[in-house]
Each structure stands twice: as structure tokens, then as C-alpha cells.
Amino acid sequence: MTAAGGSGQSPEARAMSHKSNAASNASLTGRRQPEPLIFEKSVSGRRAGSLPALDVPAKPLSELLPESELRGELRLPEVSELDVVRHFTRLSKRNYSVDSEFYPLGSCTMKYNPRVDENVAGLPGFRQLHPLQPEESAQGALRVLYELERLLAEITGLPGVSAQPVAGAHGELTGILMARAAHIKQGRVRKKVLIPDSAHGTNPATAAMAGYDAVTMGHNRQTGELDLEDFKAKLDEDCAAIMMTVPNTLGLFERQIVEICRLAHDAGCYVYCDGANMNAMVGQVRPGDFGVDLLHINLHKTFAVPHGGGGPGGGAICVVKDLEPFLPAPVVTRRADGSYGFDTDRPDTIGRVHGFYGNFNAALRSYAYILLHGKEGLPEIGANAVLNANYLLAKLRGHFTPYVDRACMHEFVLDGRSLREHGVRTLDLAKRLIDYGYHPPTIYFPLIVPEAIMIEPTETESRETMDAFADAMIAIAQEAREQPDLLHHAPHVTPVGRLDEVRAARQPDLRWRGGIEHDAAESKAEAKHEASIQGRY
Amino acid sequence: MPTYVPTTAREREEMLRTIGVASVDDLFRDIPSHLHKPDLDVPAGLSELETLRHLRQLSELNLDLDHHASFLGAGAYRHFTPSIIGHLIGRGEFLTSYTPYQPEVSQGTLQSIYEWQSLVCELTGMDVSNAAVYDAATGVGEAARMACALTRRKRVLVADTVNPLYREVLATYTTGPGIEITTVSGWRRDGDRLERSEDLAAEIDESVACLIIQQPNFLGWVENVDGLAARLRAAGAILVVVADPASLGLLRPPGAYGAGIVVGEGKWTGGPLDFGGPLVGLFACKGEYVRQMPGRIVGATVDGDGRRGFVLTLATREQHIRREKATSNICTSEALIALSTSIYLCEMGPTGLREVAEQCVQKSHYLADQLGGLDGYRVLSAAPYVKEFVLRGPRAASETNRALLERGIIGGFDLGRYSPALADCLLLCCTEMTMRQEMDQLVAALQEMGR
Numbered sequence: 001m002t003a004a005g006g007s008g009q010s011p012e013a014r015a016m017s018h019k020s021n022a023a024s025n026a027s028l029t030g031r032r033q034p035e036p037l038i039f040e041k042s043v044s045g046r047r048a049g050s051l052p053a054l055d056v057p058a059k060p061l062s063e064l065l066p067e068s069e070l071r072g073e074l075r076l077p078e079v080s081e082l083d084v085v086r087h088f089t090r091l092s093k094r095n096y097s098v099d100s101e102f103y104p105l106g107s108c109t110m111k112y113n114p115r116v117d118e119n120v121a122g123l124p125g126f127r128q129l130h131p132l133q134p135e136e137s138a139q140g141a142l143r144v145l146y147e148l149e150r151l152l153a154e155i156t157g158l159p160g161v162s163a164q165p166v167a168g169a170h171g172e173l174t175g176i177l178m179a180r181a182a183h184i185k186q187g188r189v190r191k192k193v194l195i196p197d198s199a200h201g202t203n204p205a206t207a208a209m210a211g212y213d214a215v216t217m218g219h220n221r222q223t224g225e226l227d228l229e230d231f232k233a234k235l236d237e238d239c240a241a242i243m244m245t246v247p248n249t250l251g252l253f254e255r256q257i258v259e260i261c262r263l264a265h266d267a268g269c270y271v272y273c274d275g276a277n278m279n280a281m282v283g284q285v286r287p288g289d290f291g292v293d294l295l296h297i298n299l300h301k302t303f304a305v306p307h308g309g310g311g312p313g314g315g316a317i318c319v320v321k322d323l324e325p326f327l328p329a330p331v332v333t334r335r336a337d338g339s340y341g342f343d344t345d346r347p348d349t350i351g352r353v354h355g356f357y358g359n360f361n362a363a364l365r366s367y368a369y370i371l372l373h374g375k376e377g378l379p380e381i382g383a384n385a386v387l388n389a390n391y392l393l394a395k396l397r398g399h400f401t402p403y404v405d406r407a408c409m410h411e412f413v414l415d416g417r418s419l420r421e422h423g424v425r426t427l428d429l430a431k432r433l434i435d436y437g438y439h440p441p442t443i444y445f446p447l448i449v450p451e452a453i454m455i456e457p458t459e460t461e462s463r464e465t466m467d468a469f470a471d472a473m474i475a476i477a478q479e480a481r482e483q484p485d486l487l488h489h490a491p492h493v494t495p496v497g498r499l500d501e502v503r504a505a506r507q508p509d510l511r512w513r514g515g516i517e518h519d520a521a522e523s524k525a526e527a528k529h530e531a532s533i534q535g536r537y
Numbered sequence: 538m539p540t541y542v543p544t545t546a547r548e549r550e551e552m553l554r555t556i557g558v559a560s561v562d563d564l565f566r567d568i569p570s571h572l573h574k575p576d577l578d579v580p581a582g583l584s585e586l587e588t589l590r591h592l593r594q595l596s597e598l599n600l601d602l603d604h605h606a607s608f609l610g611a612g613a614y615r616h617f618t619p620s621i622i623g624h625l626i627g628r629g630e631f632l633t634s635y636t637p638y639q640p641e642v643s644q645g646t647l648q649s650i651y652e653w654q655s656l657v658c659e660l661t662g663m664d665v666s667n668a669a670v671y672d673a674a675t676g677v678g679e680a681a682r683m684a685c686a687l688t689r690r691k692r693v694l695v696a697d698t699v700n701p702l703y704r705e706v707l708a709t710y711t712t713g714p715g716i717e718i719t720t721v722s723g724w725r726r727d728g729d730r731l732e733r734s735e736d737l738a739a740e741i742d743e744s745v746a747c748l749i750i751q752q753p754n755f756l757g758w759v760e761n762v763d764g765l766a767a768r769l770r771a772a773g774a775i776l777v778v779v780a781d782p783a784s785l786g787l788l789r790p791p792g793a794y795g796a797g798i799v800v801g802e803g804k805w806t807g808g809p810l811d812f813g814g815p816l817v818g819l820f821a822c823k824g825e826y827v828r829q830m831p832g833r834i835v836g837a838t839v840d841g842d843g844r845r846g847f848v849l850t851l852a853t854r855e856q857h858i859r860r861e862k863a864t865s866n867i868c869t870s871e872a873l874i875a876l877s878t879s880i881y882l883c884e885m886g887p888t889g890l891r892e893v894a895e896q897c898v899q900k901s902h903y904l905a906d907q908l909g910g911l912d913g914y915r916v917l918s919a920a921p922y923v924k925e926f927v928l929r930g931p932r933a934a935s936e937t938n939r940a941l942l943e944r945g946i947i948g949g950f951d952l953g954r955y956s957p958a959l960a961d962c963l964l965l966c967c968t969e970m971t972m973r974q975e976m977d978q979l980v981a982a983l984q985e986m987g988r
Contacts, residue, residue: 034845038652038883049619049884051892055973056903064898065921069759071789074887075659084883085621088876092630094644095637099629108635112541116585118627125596128603131613131813133947134938137605140598141812154578166671166815167869169856177713205856205866209682211713214861253567284565289572300869308626308873309646310636310668310833312815328709351709355612355674355702355802356813368592372539374582379574383561384542390564391552407564431641440639445857462543463552494641496846504838504850508827510665512655 034495035090038077039512048081075514094495095309096439102465104392106411106442106454107200107249109279109301111385111461114372117304117365126364131356135341142340145332145357148367152316155370155378156275156295157288160324162331163299163316164358168276171296171315172206172243177350178294178319178326179241179270180210185326185348188268190240196226198250198446203243203274212240219448224250224404226260235267241294245274246287249446249454250404251389251411253280261291270294270323278302279458280386280410283379287318294319299359302381303366314362328353384459385410388466392457395470399477403449410458416443416451424480424487426451431498432479434491436472539585600947602810606975607947608904610925610966611755612673612700613813614805616783616893617970619884622807622877631876636833636869640848646872647847650835653879660785660882661799662792663821667832669803669875670867672816673779674703676800677749678710679820679831679865681718683798684747684775686829686864691716692744696737698723698754699779701955707749716746723754724919726958731917731927735761738768745772747798751779752791755955757901757925757964758918759788766795782806782819782878783897783968784923786890798822804874806890807881817874828854831865896969897924904967904976911980913988917962925966927952927959931988934963944982 061070079087096103103110129141149161165171176193183190192215193207204214215234218227225248235242242264247253254260261271273287273295279302281287287295299305299314307313319327329349330342373381386409393402393412400414416426430440430453442454457466479486491497544552549561558564565573583591602615626632630645637643637650650668657666670676681693693711695704697720704720711718723734737750737760748769753759766776775797780790783806791799801819804811822830828851836850856863885893905926909916913931928949930937938948953960967976 035648037648037655039655047886047888049886049889051617051889051896051969054896054899056900056976058899059902061895061898064902065759065787065923069788069921071785071787071793074786074890076656076885076887076890077883078886078888079883081621081884084880085625087883088625088649088880089628091645091649092625092628094648095630095634095646096639096642097630098633103635105635105638110633110635113633114539114541114585116588118632119589120592122623123593123596124603125593125599125601127809127811128601128615129599129812130602130607130609130615130810130947132609132611132950133600133607134942137600137942137947138812140595143595143598144592151579157575166871167867169866169868170671170675173866177709180713200868201856201858201860201863202866202868204861205859205863208861208863209710209713209866211715253565255567258569283577284574285568285572286575289575290569298869306632307635307869309631309634309643309649309876310872311870312817312872312874313869350712352702352705353675353709354814355672355700355706355816359815360812361815364592368588370579371583371588371591372585375577375579377540377582378577378579380540380542384544386564387544387549387552387556387561390556390558394556407558407567409567430639434639434642439635439642442638460541460543463548491641495644496641496844497840497842499640499840499846499848500838501848501850504836504848505853508850509837510654510827510834510850511651511658 035087037512038079038087039514041079041083041087042077044078046078046080048079048084101437101439102461102469103439104441104455104457104469105439106413106456107276107445108442109456109458110307111458113304113306114369117368120368121361121364139340141360142332144364144367146334146340148363149332151370152297152318155282155286156297156318157286158292158295158318159321160319160327161316162327163314163363164328164354165296165315165317166354166359167311167313167315168296168298169202169206170353171317172202172274173209174317174328174350174353175272175294175296176206176210176241178323179272181326181348181350182323183240190238192239194231194234194239194242196244196248198248198448199243199245200249200274200276224252225254225256228256231260232263235263235269237267239267239269241270241272243272243274245277247277247280247409250413251408252404253409257290276301277410280382282381284382288320293323299362299366304369305362305365312359312362314359314366326350381459388457388459388461392455392466392470395466396473399474411454411456413446413449414453415449416453419477419480420451422480422484424484426453428487428490429453429476429480432476432487432490433472435493438469438472602947605945605947606978608949608965608967608979609947611950611964612702613810614783614966614968615810615970616805616968618807618809619881621884622880625880626873626877631873637849640846644846647835649876649879650872651837651847653875654835656879656882657819657821660782660790661780661819661821662790663799664824665827666819666821667830667834668872669870670818670820670832671871672818673800673802674706675710676818676820677703677707677779680777680798680800681707681711681716681747681749682714683829683831683864684777685716687775687826688746688773690744690746692719693717693746694719694721694740694748696721696723696750698756698760699749699751700755703779724756729915729917729929731919733758733761733919738765741768741772741774743772745774747775747777749777749779753781753784753923756927757922758920759922762794783893786894787898788923797826803878807877808874815871815874817871817878827851829864830854832867832870893969894923897967900967900971901926904965907976907980908983911983914983924968925964928963928965929961930963933960937963940986941982946979946982
């Protein structure tokens with residue numbers, strides 16, 4: 001692929017004429033009038049959805065509900081069905097997505113999720129199933145949950161599984177509460193959870209939510225791995241758990257993990273593994289085998305639940321046998337007669353973490369995905385995710401500086417400081433990638449890497465896609481040297497340009513008000529903080 | 538076995554050469570070799586056709602509510618899902634995008650969240666809403682934690698008329714920070730009289746962070762909230778209301794009676810039952826509480842040329858910035874389900890949503906009239922109700938349900954699971970989906986079962 005158009009063109013024209021994915025996406029090319037809010041399309045008296053006529057004799061409402069309980073005005077939009085369809089279709093076209101663009105968002109595993117999963121999740125026998133139906137009337141659904149949990153147990157090497165947590169952070173909370181319950185059961189009160197400085201923000205937030213002090217451990221600048229000495233210094237009888245991400249957020253396998261687990265166990269401390277990066281390990285290595293006690297899996301990353309713009313996902317928790325009694329209730333079981341049911345007699349359970357049994361519909365997708373791949377296919381996921389990441393790293397090495405230069409797992413992190421001498425930041429590079437038709441990588445994370453650029457291609461991307469992306473990255477690095485303003489003003493092809501995030505925080509406009517006066521109850525100090533974090537993640 | 542990996546064997550060799558290693562296994566050399574490539578006990582992969590066939594067969598083992606009359610509610614409600622919803626949320630641009638971290642290429646998702654926030658505020662009568670939490674149950678847990686943070690207190694009152702499953706999650710969510718939960722009795726039974734407690738405020742004092750109630754409550758009736766918010770305010774405490782979006786088509790919004798935080802289950806207005814998940818939690822509050830709100834919030838702003846656009850904002854509450862000081866650890870939530878609820882509310886509009894609620898009221902009262910007239914049965918509901926009522930029968934509710942299932946009917950919720958004092962009672966639910974013919978079927982079945 002030739003990078004950015006011919007000479008003599010304006011920067012915008014170059015961006016526009018560039019042969020990129022974006023150019024073929026009419027809605028993303030060029031600035032357009034904003035799509036109005038659906039409220040702004042409302043016309044009094046206009047209607048869409050309909051119901052059947054009431055098929056029972058109607059009584060005057062006043063006989064059934066006192067007037068004092070009834071509401072006055074309800075300001076929902078009054079629109080036609082076509083208005084609704086067109087509005088949301090137009091909104092959809094203002095998104096980049098895996099279906100249309102390469103989406104190398106590190107840590108998020110934006111791979112192609114087989115569409116057959118959508119059909120599976122849409123089977124009527126699952127969709128119209130009430131969660132409180134008698135067990136004998138929901139045997140198919142119970143069997144799916146049971147078998148998915150057994151498959152995840154086998155893939156992770158951790159035999160106790162619950163698919164009840166609905167997201168990664170939810171799985172983390174479940175796991176840390178389980179570790180806490182296990183300590184309490186053994187008469188131990190502990191106060192700390194150890195977390196590497198490279199961890200996702202959810203880890204310390206989870207520790208705090210579970211009532212623990214989050215203690216940060218450093219990393220070894222040369223290897224990119226946990227600073228073992230710092231860990232040893234901080235590990236004591238007051239540590240309830242250590243939360244490790246494996247591979248870590250630099251995309252590196254923690255080579256000391258077996259030793260870390262042993263040391264933790266010697267101190268009576270549980271090892272929690274954040275499974276956000278499980279995609280690298282599927283079929284290649286089992287966290288249970290290297291000594292992890294608890295692990296959550298982001299079903300929406302590794303096991304093919306589409307991310308939906310921020311969920312629904314799944315955060316199944318997998319634990320060693322000793323921790324099984326603490327799993328959230330109820331637990332799906334297979335009874336002696338071969339039927340499936342819920343075990344509610346769980347005296348040591350941490351309790352329920354979800355209104356029902358978690359994201360069943362996500363569990364269905366993951367179950368189907370694992371069945372499709374099977375014994376031979378599962379290791380190919382990890383193998384190709386790692387192959388692709390190393391290939392892309394090899395293409396970019398020499399143009400960009402890896403934070404730690406060694407073989408990576410499913411993703412890698414670049415140090416973006418080399419662009420700084422041209423007055424260009426990682427944020428600018430990310431925005432310029434949009435002009436080339438790519439969703440930017442994760443930026444400014446992990447926090448330990450200056451100007452971080454975190455790239456995860458996933459196993460479903462082809463070599464051509466990665467070649468083209470590498471060419472674009474290299475072309476942009478050249479632009480940074482020659483025409484830095486092109487990057488400063490990017491993106492040029494999107495419906496809106498860079499947005500004023502400081503204003504958003506300083507003068508919060510969080511809802512349509514329809515003429516009702518804005519009640520500015522919000523502080524200004526926060527806005528300053530907001531400004532300092534602009535563009536992060 | 539299908540493959541979703543495009544790389545051919547030849548490409549793989551070339552890629553390995555570019556990387557400078559001999560084999561893919563070489564890339565895994567950081568993994569202790571004795572742990573590498575475990576022999577997984579997993580069946581061989583299936584084709585797409587076989588997978589679909591297998592899952593369809595499993596789905597047919599279920600007795601689904603399209604084919605069986607059902608009067609189950611108790612926190613999961615069957616409302617009509619208009620056809621456009623599946624088509625719109627199935628669009629790849631919504632389905633396969635990530636959390637909107639890069640606003641310029643996520644305006645669709647961001648604007649749809651801003652609209653969701655606006656719809657939730659309108660529905661609940663509150664000032665601000667977040668981009669949603671996992672479900673109503675975890676919303677209750679988050680609301681309790683938020684009320685404690687706002688008041689710097691550690692005691693939470695919860696009415697026992699709040700869904701018992703929500704109260705279980707509340708207990709799980711508050712155990713870490715050591716929040717004390719006190720359950721307030723919201724009902725009493727005296728023979729065939731079931732009465733609502735007229736004083737949910739009895740336990741309120743200056744140690745209390747909040748009182749959590751549900752409206753309509755778990756037993757289906759409308760709680761008496763008169764003066765509740767004022768008494769809480771006088772004690773420096775917050776009223777937390779669990780609301781039902783469909784019922785809000787008719788009922789006055791919690792903002793109108795002084796709620797400080799409102800949560801609710803948004804799944805049923807826009808999506809099918811899905812065996813209870815994914816769900817989506819509405820989460821709204823008074824404007825002055827916004828800095829303690831969990832989860833993502835979208836705000837409107839402008840770009841350099843003054844065009845309106847949307848961004849994630851007030852992120853200094855969140856885990857990726859604030860880490861252990863965040864208001865919650867929530868990250869990925871239930872965006873696509875929130876989108877389905879937004880589309881539903883737009884499709885139905887104010888008139889349609891009111892009609893849904895009215896049909897629930899009319900149908901549940903009709904069924905109650907029919908059943909209350911049966912020998913051995915009596916409707917015990919103590920107060921006005923919208924879609925659920927309590928029916929006392931001549932035998933244990935569990936037995937009634939079993940006998941109904943033999944007749945192909947999914948009965949009601951066995952209230953013996955809620956309280957031993959109600960073991961002879963069913964909680965029955967009607968929505969606009971419940972057909973008169975199904976109600977007649979239930980009446981005939983109970984009649985046939987006799988006393």
C-alpha cells in the first residue's frame with residue numbers, strides 16, 4: 001500500500017484521497033451536519049409501536065389506581081417507526097467497528113466473532129425462557145451453563161467455575177470476595193491486596209470495593225515483568241491476594257509466575273489472575289497449571305461475545321478446588337439422574353453477584369464458540385494471536401521503539417516518545433490513524449509507559465491487513481517529521497473533529513433538557529483534573 | 538471445524554521468517570516448557586451446521602413462553618419487543634464496536650448513550666443518569682455504596698418488599714466495606730389479610746445513609762411513599778427507589794416524591810427474557826450527587842469548529858483514572874442492552890408506554906377478579922397494583938405450580954420461596970403479552986384441580 005496520497009495536495013485532501021477503509025465509508029468521510037437528538041425530531045401526536053386491543057373488559061383506571069399515584073407529563077420522543085430506524089441507522093454509521101475497520105485496540109481483543117453465535121443466541125427456545133421457571137422446564141439452558149463451565153474449567157485448569165459475573169471487573173470483584181471469604185473461614189483477617197503498577201485500573205478499584213487496601217508493586221524496567229524484590233518486600237501475612245495479569249499489560253508472559261505463585265502461597269496469600277489477556281493462552285497454557293488460584297475470563301474478549309459498544313460481556317470466574325465452596329450461588333449442577341439444576345445449598349458462598357445467573361445469552365455464544373473450535377481449534381487461537389502480534393511488532397520495529405524489546409504474546413506496547421521531538425504526541429498519531437481508516441490502538445495505557453501505544457491485532461486479522469496498518473504507522477511517523485500539523489489537526493475525515501473534553505467536564509451537559517433550565521450543580525475543580533487526562537485510554 | 542484464522546501455511550512460514558524465529562512454538566518460549574500445550578480434554582470441533590443443530594436441539598428441551606402460558610414475573614417481565622430492535626442493535630457498527638474511548642469514531646455509540654441518559658432522566662424524573670450498570674440488583678448494591686459515600690455513614694435500610702434477589706446482591710456488594718444492612722418490614726399477614734406497613738420510615742435515624750424501597754414492590758403493590766423522603770432528608774439520609782420502567786408509563790416518577798437515587802431493570806422494555814441475562818440497570822440520581830455516581834457518563838460538547846459532539850466525561854470518578862479511589866470498579870457494562878431499551882422507549886413513545894402499563898393494570902385486575910371468585914382462592918394484595926398480585930390458594934403454592942406444569946402452564950412465583958408465611962400464596966403476573974385465552978386456561982386448570 002502506498003501511504004498518504006500524492007504531493008501538492010492539502011493535508012485534508014491527502015487524507016481524503018488516501019486509499020483507505022474510511023474512504024469507502026460515506027458516513028465517515030467528510031464533516032456533516034450532526035444527527036439531531038431523537039428528542040429533537042419529536043412531533044406531538046406522532047406514533048410508532050402498536051399493541052393489540054385490550055382483550056379483557058376495561059374498568060375505569062381510577063377504580064384500579066388512585067389518581068395520586070399517576071404521573072403527569074412523560075416527555076419521551078414522539079416519532080414514527082421510520083424516524084427511529086433512520087436515526088439509529090445514521091448513528092450506527094458514526095462508529096468504527098470490527099465489521100468495517102481493523103481495530104487493534106490493545107487489551108480489548110477486538111477479533112472477529114463468528115456470526116453463527118448471533119443465531120445461536122437468537123434461538124427462540126432460549127430467548128423466551130423465564131429465569132424463575134421450574135428447573136425441569138429449562139433443562140436445555142441449564143445444560144448449556146453446566147457444559148460451558150466444564151469447558152472453561154478444562155481450558156483454564158481451574159475446576160470451580162461460575163458464569164454468573166457479567167464483566168471482567170465483576171469477575172474480579174467476585175474473585176476477591178471469594179478470597180476474602182476463604183481467609184475469614186480460616187480465621188484470618190487480612191488487609192492488603194498486592195497489584196503491579198502495570199495493572200488495569202479495575203484491579204485496585206476492585207480491591208477497594210472488596211474492603212482491601214490496594215498496594216502497588218513496581219516492575220523491572222529491563223524485563224517488563226514484576227519486580228520480584230519489591231513483591232517479596234511487600235508480601236507478608238497481611239496480604240489477602242496478589243492480582244497478576246498474565247500475560248501482563250505489556251503483552252509479556254511473566255516468566256517468574258511459578259515462583260510468584262509459590263511465594264504467595266507460602267505466605268497464605270491467594271493468586272488472582274486477571275484473565276483479560278487469556279486470548280494469548282487459549283490451548284497453549286493453563287493458568288491453573290502455573291499456580292493461579294482464581295481467574296476471571298472476559299468472555300467478550302477471548303470467547304467471542306461481540307463487545308456491543310460497552311457490553312454485554314461475561315466475566316466467568318474460575319477457581320481451584322479449595323475455593324469452590326465460596327463460588328457465587330446458585331451453582332449449576334448435574335444431578336445423579338442426569339438432569340441439571342441449581343444447587344442453592346451453599347453455606348460458604350459469597351452470595352449472589354447478579355439478579356439471576358449472569359449473562360446467559362453471552363454464555364450461549366461462548367459455548368458455541370468453544371464447540372466450533374474444539375480440541376484442535378482452541379490452541380490455534382492463542383498460536384495465531386501471538387504470531388500476528390509478533391509479526392506486526394517485527395514490521396514496526398526500527399520505526400518505533402518497543403517499551404521492552406523481546407518476543408511478545410498477543411499484544412505489544414510501543415513507547416511513543418520518539419515523536420515528541422517533532423512536537424507530536426501519541427494522541428496525535430492515534431487521531432491520524434483514523435484518517436487512514438483504522439481504529440487507533442489503546443493509548444496512554446499501561447500507565448507505566450510514556451506515551452504508550454498498545455497494539456493487539458488478534459488472530460482473525462490477515463497479513464495484508466497488518467502490512468497495510470504497519471505502512472500507515474510508518475507513513476504517519478514520516479508525516480510527524482515533515483508535517484506535524486497534519487497530525488495535530490487529525491482526524492480530518494470524521495463527522496466531528498477533536499472534541500473539547502475540558503468544556504464537557506466544566507459545563508456538564510449530560511442530558512437533553514428540552515427547554516428546562518440547566519441546573520449547574522457541578523464543580524469546576526474537577527474540570528482541571530479532567531483536562532490533564534484528556535485522551536487517556 | 539471452521540476456522541476464523543485467515544493465515545495460510547505458506548503465509549505463516551513467511552511471517553515467521555520476518556519475525557526471525559523457526560516456529561510458532563518459539564514464540565512461546567517464555568512459558569515453562571512442561572506447561573506448554575496441555576492435552577485438553579475437549580471434544581473435536583464442530584462445523585457451523587452441527588453447532589446450530591446441537592444448540593437448536595438443546596433449546597427445544599426448554600419449555601419457552603412463546604409456547605406455554607405463564608404468569609411468572611417476580612423481577613423478570615415479558616413485554617413485547619418491537620421488531621426493529623433486533624435489526625438495529627444487530628447492526629455491526631453497534632454490535633462490534635468497543636467502549637467509545639476514541640470519540641471521533643464513536644459518535645454513534647456516544648450519542649446513543651447521551652440519549653439513553655436523557656430517556657432515563659425523563660422516565661424517572663431525575664437530574665442525571667449514567668450509561669447504565671449491569672442490572673437492577675447490582676444497581677441496588679452500587680446505590681447503597683454511593684449513599685454511604687455521600688453521607689459518610691455505614692448503615693443501610695432496605696425494605697423486605699424489595700426483590701429478595703436484589704437484597705442478596707446488596708449483601709454481597711456491601712460486605713467488603715463493612716456496611717451494615719437493616720431490613721425493614723414492609724408487610725404483615727393476619728390470616729387472610731395481607732397489609733402493607735404504613736411506616737417504612739420507622740427505623741430512620743441519623744446513622745442511616747439511605748432507605749431502599751421498590752416501587753411497585755416485590756409483591757406487586759404500590760408502596761405508600763408519602764412523607765418518606767422528607768423524613769429521610771431530615772435525618773440527612775437518601776431515598777433510593779427501585780423502579781420498573783414499564784410501570785413508569787403510568788406511575789409518578791420517583792423524582793416526584795423525593796428519591797435521591799433511582800435504579801431499575803431496563804431489560805424487559807426492549808428485550809426478551811433470555812433466561813435472566815444480559816440485563817441492564819438504570820441508574821439515575823440528583824444532580825448534586827453526580828460526582829459519586831458509578832460508571833460511565835456521556836456529555837455533550839463541541840469540536841474546534843463548534844459542531845456538537847459527545848464524549849465520555851467526569852471520568853475522574855472512574856477506575857481507569859482514579860484506580861483504588863474510583864467510585865466503582867465497573868468498566869464494561871451492558872451498552873447494547875441499554876441501546877435496545879432506548880430504541881424501545883422511542884418506538885413506544887409516551888402514549889405507547891402508557892398503554893403498556895394500562896394493559897398490565899387491566900389484565901392483572903381481570904385475572905385477579907376471575908381467580909378471586911374461585912372456591913378456595915383469594916386475592917390478598919393489600920394495595921393498588923400494576924401487574925402482579927398475591928393469590929392465596931387451598932394448598933402449597935409449590936404443589937399448585939407442579940400441577941399447573943403438568944397441564945403445560947408455567948404458573949406463578951411460589952411465595953413460599955420468599956417467606957414461609959406465604960407458602961400458600963402465588964405471585965401472579967400479567968402484562969400486555971398475557972392473552973385472555975391463557976388466563977381462562979389458568980382459571981380452568983385451577984378450577985379443575987379443585988380445593
